[in-house]
Amino acid sequence: MDGAAIFEMECTVCHSEGRSGANLQWSYLDAEEIARVIINGRDGTFMRPWEDRLTPEEIKAVAAYVKSLQQG
Numbered sequence: 001m002d003g004a005a006i007f008e009m010e011c012t013v014c015h016s017e018g019r020s021g022a023n024l025q026w027s028y029l030d031a032e033e034i035a036r037v038i039i040n041g042r043d044g045t046f047m048r049p050w051e052d053r054l055t056p057e058e059i060k061a062v063a064a065y066v067k068s069l070q071q072g
């Protein structure tokens with residue numbers, strides 16, 4: 001599955017305009033940091049770890065997609 005499709009299915013529920021999750025367009029994280037947040041989640045927020053739900057290839061693909069959303 002490609003990164004955009006994974007993002008559409010799993011992430012837009014929180015990460016789309018007007019939702020409570022971070023607006024990823026304005027994220028300043030680099031690709032490695034993005035992958036780390038996806039793998040481990042972020043403590044104290046609704047951002048859960050995805051390590052057990054996505055394969056390493058899927059995490060890489062969706063991290064690259066998130067990176068491509070950045071405009072800042």
Ligand code: HEC
Nearest residue numbers: 010011014021022027028029034037038042045046047062
């Ligand atoms: C249940 C809601 C929810 C879902 C589903 C979700 N996230 Fe998040 N995400 C959050 C929240 C809340 C934060 C933390 C925002 C903060 O730190 O203030 C976050 C943070 C992030 C960050 C860090 C952004 C930054 O610059 O700090 C990334 C990257 C991210 N999410 C990617 C994803 C991806 C990729 C998926 C799908 C696999 C996903 N998220 C699914 C709620 C969600």
